[in-house]
Amino acid sequence: MSQERRTDPTKRVGTEAIERRRASAHGLGPAAEHERSQKALERRVAERTRELARANERLQAQVRESERAVHLQATLYRIAALGHGEGSNEAFYRSIHEAVGELLNAESFCIALVSDDGQWLDFPYYVDSSGAELLRRPMGRGMSEYAIRCAQTIRLEAEKISALIKQGEVDADTYGNPAVSWLGAPLMGARGVMGIVVVQSYRSDLHYTQQDAELLTFVSYQIANTLQRRQQAEALRILNAELEQRVLERTQELRRQIVVRERAQKQLKHQVMHDSLTGLPNRLYLRERLERALGALKREPTRRFALLYLDVDRFKLFNDGLGHGVGDEVLRIVSARMADCVRPPDIVGRLSGDEFAVLLENCPQPSSACLVAERIQARMAQAIEIGGRQLHVSVSIGIAMSRPLYQTVDQLLHDADTALYRAKAAGRHRFVLFDESLHVSSVNVLDLEQQMRDALEKSEFEAYFQPIVRLADGGVTGYEALIRWRHPQLGVLGPGQFLPAAEATGLIEMIDWHMYRLAFQAASALLGRDKILNINISMGHFHSRDFPQRLLNLTAQAGVALDQLCIEVTESSLLSDPDAAAEILGRLHEAGVRIALDDFGTGYSSLSHVHRFPLRTLKIDRSFIAPLGQAAQQRSMAIVSAVLSLARSLDLNVVAEGVENTAQRDALLSMGCTHGQGFLFGRPAPLGTGASLRAGEP
Incomplete structure (x- = not known):
């Protein structure tokens, strides 16, 4: 309540009387007194109104604050409730x-x-x-x-x-x-x-x-x-989910173990029957399929199938020269390409190392097998890129068609393998179809292989030497070492009678090293101070990175001066692996050994070899020399003249091979050829038969 309401009324009347007496004392009349009282009342009303307004504002503020607090509390509860929700x-x-x-x-x-x-x-x-x-x-x-x-x-x-x-x-x-x-x-x-x-x-x-x-x-x-x-x-x-998952995993553990066991059994069976590197069927799986195919052939003699035996050419070079990792990748790519070339039920299998086999289940004609072989070789012609290096891979293929006489899988594999070796002996990147003549030949090769092994042990191989001379005066400038086999029953055999078999059986490198030792032993008595000794290098040596050092060690032991040694290589051997050949020949050239390209002009790209390899001499093949001095000599003279011109421009020596008469010699001299080799100047002969080694002897 206000102060006015709390004042005693009697006191208020007394106060007003006092005020009136005061007004009378000052000479104020009733009207003035009334006016003054009216103003006092208005003041009191205004003050009371203001007090009420302030009280109302305070009350409204309290209400607003209360509402704000309630709203805030509700908002906080609302936010708190969100913590228990499951929404996103x-x-x-x-x-x-x-x-x-x-x-x-x-x-x-x-x-x-x-x-x-x-x-x-x-x-x-x-x-x-x-x-x-x-x-x-x-x-x-x-x-x-x-x-x-x-x-x-x-x-x-x-x-x-x-x-x-x-x-x-x-x-x-x-x-x-x-x-x-x-x-x-x-x-x-x-x-x-x-x-x-x-x-x-x-x-x-x-x-x-x-x-x-x-x-x-x-x-x-x-x-x-x-x-x-x-x-x-x-x-x-998350924890509950993990717990539920663990419970689920435990519940399913027995089932999983059963599944894993079954899968392991299947995997084990697959591993037993498949190659781990390529994923292809292995030899065991292939033999099983071949046995089934032979069984079907016995039941249906008109049914025919074919077996292709494949070998990756020069794989040892990739594997040894570039590392086993590269070799494995080559095998994986090769196996995938082979698999792309056949359709089920035909299969591709890996037998061992770089050897593969393709079984063509329904192959009525040999031509069908040959088409598959051609398809595989064409697919292999595409370069393989591994580690930024492009590799050119080829395969040799032997084909054996099913025949009623086959009783075992081994017989079939043997004949396919025989055809494969014939393909490799023919120069690789080829396929050969097995026939009866190959069977006879394979038996002969096997017999010959054993005889050559015996010949190495008994030192039946001998070194013969043929002089290389100046055409103008017949003076000897060097000798080419040539191999002969003094066979106990057949007499002296030339290289053409046994070296192809040596290459097919892998004995060629052993025979070469035997020949090098014989030639170097004769060098001191044969060469003097200014003559050159020529030896021939088989292509297999280009697959051996230690060949140069081994050859240099052998020359040092024999006391052969390196500037008196010349190695002869054929174009076909260079083509077997140009990169490896360039590296090996380069190392020998740096050591001082001379390099001669034998049978020049008979290869696929003779001119490219002249630039790529460190050659010192070109030996013109005898096929270009034979027509000289005859009526139809124009074409040969043009070729020989071109070779001589090329050699002069590149500062290379030239030796004409197979010079057998004076007409050929004179024709060569007229074209500017300075050196030759052939029966006109001396036949190949062993050391000690001095007459045969002198130039000019028939």
Whole structure:
């Protein structure tokens, strides 16, 4: 109640009487007294009205505060309830945004979380009235990072933000679009600041107040707690899921073991029957299929199949020269290409090393097998690229058609293998179809192989020497060492009678080394100080990287001067592996050994060899010399003349092979050829038959 209501009425009357007496004392009349009383009353009414207005404002403020508190409490409960929901994170953050928006202006609102390693600031929810988007950025000097570093609620206006930028606390580029008013509250977790909730305004008529800051602070606590509960709930969900998975795994363990056991048995069977490197059927699997095919052939004699036996040419060079890893990759690629060339039920199998086999189940004609062989060789013609290096791989193929006389798989494999060796002996990259003549030949080769092994042990191979002379005067300038076999039953055999078999059986290198030792032993008595000793190199030596050093060691032991040694190579041997040949010949050339290209003009690309290899001499093949001095000599003279011209331009020596009469010699002299070799000057003879070694002897 007001003060007037609490005053005693009798006292009020007394006061008015006193006032009237005072007025009378001053000579005031009743009218003046009434006016004065009226004003006093108005003052009292106005004062009371103001008191009532203030009381009403206080009451309304209390009501608003109560409503605000109720609203805040409801919002906090609402946010807390979100922690127990199962909605998506996007829905969760959107609900928080809506809740905060009911308390203060949140047109531009975001929640940022510090990554576990503290290096990144993730924005799982980002809404900006300017249209900007942000998902993640490294922890830097943004406004959010500043508030996180301060670990307290920050309310800033544009001027203060500019000041922070000038102080280096905030980076303008990281901060982004400048806000008129910015408000951020840290999200405090169990281990410190876990993130921040931010609202900002770009409007000049909207500024956040201290009361807004307090509100956002309260809300941030609840958001942080809710986030942690959701994270804990998610961790618990994951844990429960893992537990359920473990229970499921344990429940299924017996079934899994059964499945694994069955799979292991199948895998073991597959491994037993397949090659681990290429995945192809192995020899065991192939034999099983061949046995079935032979059984079907016995039941149906008209049914025919074919077996292709394949060998990768020069594989040892790839494997030894470039490493086993490259060799394995070559085998994998080759096997895949072979498999591409056949269709089920035909199969490709790996027998061992670089040997493969193809079984053509239904192959009525040999021509069908030959077509498959051609298809395989054409597929192999494409270069293989391994480790930036292009490799040119070819295969030799032996083909055996099914025949009623085959009783065992070994017989079939043997005949296919025989055809394969004939293909390799013919120069590789070929296929040969087995027939009865090959059977007879293979028996002869096997017999001859044993005889040659015996000949090596008994020193039946001998070195013969044929002189190389100056055509002008017949003076001897050197000798070519040639091999002969003094066979105990057949007499002296020339190289053409046994060297092809030596190459087919792999004995050629052993025979070569035996020949080199014989030739070097005779060198001191044969050469003197100025003559040259020529020896022949088989293509197999180009597959051995230690060949140059081994040859140099042998010359040193025998006392042969390197500048008196010339090695002769044929074009076909160079073609077997040009890269390896160039390397080996280069090493010998650097040591001082001379290099001669034998049978020049009979190869596929003679001129290219002249430039690629370190040659010193060209030996013109006897096929170009034989027509000289005859009526039809024009073409041969043109070829020989061209060779001589080429040799002069490249500073190469030339030796004409197979000079047998004076007409040929004179024709060569007329064209400017200076050196020759042939029966006109001396037949090949062993050391000790001096007459045969002198130039000019028939």
